[in-house]
Every structure is written in structure tokens, then in C-alpha cells.
Amino acid sequence: MVDEQAREEVVRFTSDLIRIDTTNRGGGDCQERPAAEYAAARLAEAGLEPTLLERTRGRTNVVARVPGTDPRADALLVHGHLDVVPAEAGDWSVHPFSGEVRDGVVWGRGAVDMKNMDAMILAVVRNWARAGVRPRRDLVIAFTADEEASAEDGSGFLADRHADLFEGCTEGISESGAFTFHDGTGRQIYPIAAGERGTGWLKLTARGRAGHGSKVNRSNAVTRLAAAVARIGAHEWPLRLTPTVRAALTELAALYGLDTALDDVEGLLEKLGPAAALVEPTVRNSANPTMLSAGYKVNVIPGEAVAYIDGRYLPGGEDEFRTTLDELTGPDVDWEFQHHEVALQAPVDAPTFARMRAAVQEFAPEGHVVPYCMSGGTDAKQFSRLGITGYGFAPLKLPAGFDYQALFHGVDERVPVDALHFGVRVLDRFLSS
Numbered sequence: 001m002v003d004e005q006a007r008e009e010v011v012r013f014t015s016d017l018i019r020i021d022t023t024n025r026g027g028g029d030c031q032e033r034p035a036a037e038y039a040a041a042r043l044a045e046a047g048l049e050p051t052l053l054e055r056t057r058g059r060t061n062v063v064a065r066v067p068g069t070d071p072r073a074d075a076l077l078v079h080g081h082l083d084v085v086p087a088e089a090g091d092w093s094v095h096p097f098s099g100e101v102r103d104g105v106v107w108g109r110g111a112v113d114m115k116n117m118d119a120m121i122l123a124v125v126r127n128w129a130r131a132g133v134r135p136r137r138d139l140v141i142a143f144t145a146d147e148e149a150s151a152e153d154g155s156g157f158l159a160d161r162h163a164d165l166f167e168g169c170t171e172g173i174s175e176s177g178a179f180t181f182h183d184g185t186g187r188q189i190y191p192i193a194a195g196e197r198g199t200g201w202l203k204l205t206a207r208g209r210a211g212h213g214s215k216v217n218r219s220n221a222v223t224r225l226a227a228a229v230a231r232i233g234a235h236e237w238p239l240r241l242t243p244t245v246r247a248a249l250t251e252l253a254a255l256y257g258l259d260t261a262l263d264d265v266e267g268l269l270e271k272l273g274p275a276a277a278l279v280e281p282t283v284r285n286s287a288n289p290t291m292l293s294a295g296y297k298v299n300v301i302p303g304e305a306v307a308y309i310d311g312r313y314l315p316g317g318e319d320e321f322r323t324t325l326d327e328l329t330g331p332d333v334d335w336e337f338q339h340h341e342v343a344l345q346a347p348v349d350a351p352t353f354a355r356m357r358a359a360v361q362e363f364a365p366e367g368h369v370v371p372y373c374m375s376g377g378t379d380a381k382q383f384s385r386l387g388i389t390g391y392g393f394a395p396l397k398l399p400a401g402f403d404y405q406a407l408f409h410g411v412d413e414r415v416p417v418d419a420l421h422f423g424v425r426v427l428d429r430f431l432s433s
């Protein structure tokens, strides 16, 4: 049971953590240490023994273990990142690092991504310490640095160098799942993430013969690059249903009273209306051209031209992604991974998924839980190297008109106090079950 103090603490911790500016601008420009010390102090007050770990000074991670009652049970990792993306104060209604609580809403950068979840984790384990509750499985709690950039100072470092702290962990939970998705017709859907697309950020390099801009040139690097970029941008990636997306579509089709046979996925997506947004980005690979660079003077043909592509591939889709890129770039353009992260897939028929589903439904009986695959990635990718299967489960009950996904990295990021209270109750129920 969640007590009054836990309800007060989750709001105060969210607000306090927002006030500690942990903006991650990339390139190592971030200091998570004050937030890590804050979280570690709250854990220590609950009788835990948090360890602070740094690969780079100031880029601090916190790990603590909550011993379970069943020593034979596998451990569960519960992780949240401490850094946030930048916020331009001039665009906001309130200062993004004020952590202001106004009219029942906590405002600020990190309110949904993901200082809310960090605060919920802290509130739950402190509640347990007061009530004498112990979970069945060991819980490993990790607050990480650097999720919003390369994870090299955060979960990547922990997975590489401190695997011993995660001993026994087989599954993990973290951000981007179990929030209320309002479909516009009164249905409330709670998507729980059971997979992530992989990341393939590509650098394309076209080479050709440099020369005078007035001369005939059949080996123009800019022309070659532009053709390859246009082919990639226009490519229609084929539909591929992974087990998670198949399960999501089947459950959504049933919820909407539609044919669950999935023999016309495009047709089904159309009929699902707004709810199609939960699956549409993950029924195929994608590759979007995002940056171009070539030349230095209008009458000089450069010998080289470069482009960058944001590619994402489905679990099991990396080989097809690579082969297709080879074909689309052709013989005159080389491509390489500038950044490369695995795709993840977690079983939706696992007992843990059933327990997450039950915990949400207990406190949101009007809600419909469905699995889904994330289109992007989280720290779960790094922890997967330790054999940890990751789920996105950071429960929040949101009112209609509250566009959770738009608030991620968005202006006026905020979270209702009620949503935090719901999150603590669901998290408490799931983690103690």
C-alpha cells in the first residue's frame, strides 16, 4: 500500500530533480552528479547502500540493490536516466528548470522524460522501508547518466565495467510505457513497450573526379550523392511484422472489433485511426536523409560529397537494412555506420508482462493494455548486453488532451500530480508482486 508520505514525496522529488539542471548537450557537456547525489541520499535514507560510479568526472551513475525474499528468483533491474535534453526557456510558459507545481501539475524539463519515473522509484522503495515490505525478487535500481547522448558515460559504462552490480538480473523496466493513450473516441490504451527498433546512423560518402564547374564531368560526387540520397528518401520499405507488433495489432484489432487475421495490415492501420500511431512507426525499417555536405565554391566540382541518414531497423531487420542500403547507395557511394545500436525484442507472453498488465488494470480498470515496440531506443539497449530483457514501463494515468508523446523533448513538458500518484501505486503493486 502506498502511504500519504509516498504521495507527497513523488511530487517533491520530481520537482527537486527538475530543479537540478542536468541538461545533456552531447559531446560530454553535462553534469549529472548533483542529481545522482540527491537520488543516492534518498536511497540511503531508506537503508539502502547506493554506489556512485563515474567514468568521467561529474557524469555520475547510482546503483543500489534491494534484497528480495526469494534468493532463487532472478533479479529485476529498474532503471531511469538522470539527464535531460536542452530546453529553451524563452519558449516555455514556466521556467523549464523551476519544477513549479501549479494547479496540480509539475512543470519542467524531465517531468515525463524521465525524472518522474526516477521520483516514483525513490518514493516506492522508501515507502517499503517504512512499511517493512520486501520484494520477492532482488531489485537492482540504477539511475544513469548520458542516456540522451551516447550512453558512454552511463548505461554503456555500467554494462562494460560494472556487470557484477547487475548479477542475476534477467529483466528490466524503464521509460516509455504504461502511459494513457487517448484514442479520441473515449478509449484509454496503456501501451507497454516490449521492443525497440535498432539505430543505424549512417554516413554516406560519394567520391568522384574533382574539376572545373564549367566542364563535362560524368563522375561528379555531388550528383552521385544526391541520386543515392533521393533513392533512400523515396524507398518504400516493405512491411514486416515482428512478434511484438503482431501482438499489438492483434490486440488493437480485437479492441476495435476488427478482423484479427492481419491479412491486410495497411487496411487495419487505416481503420484504427489515431491508435495506429502506436504501431505505424514500427511495421517497417526506415531511413531518413538528415544532413548534406559538399563543395566550397560554385564553379568547383568537389572530389567528395557526404550525407547522413537516420536509419532505424526492426528486431530481426538489420540484415535486410544493410542489404537494402547497399543496393540504394550503388557502386559510386560508400556507406558506414556512424552510430550503431541493436534492436530489442522482449516476449509479451512472459509472466512479467502479465504482471505489468495486471498492475495497470487494477488501478485503471477502464484501460486497455497492449504491447508495443518503441520506434527509437533507450538505455535498455546497453543493458541487453548483460542478458537483460527490457520493457518500457513507467506508469502514468493522463487526462484526455494530454499528449504524452508530444511532451517528450517538447516545450512545456509537465506531468499531473494525479498521474504521479497513479504511477507510484502501479509501480508499487508491480514491483512487490
Ligand SMILES: [Zn+2]
Pocket (backbone or CB within 6 Å): 081, 113, 114, 147, 175
Ligand atoms: Zn528518456
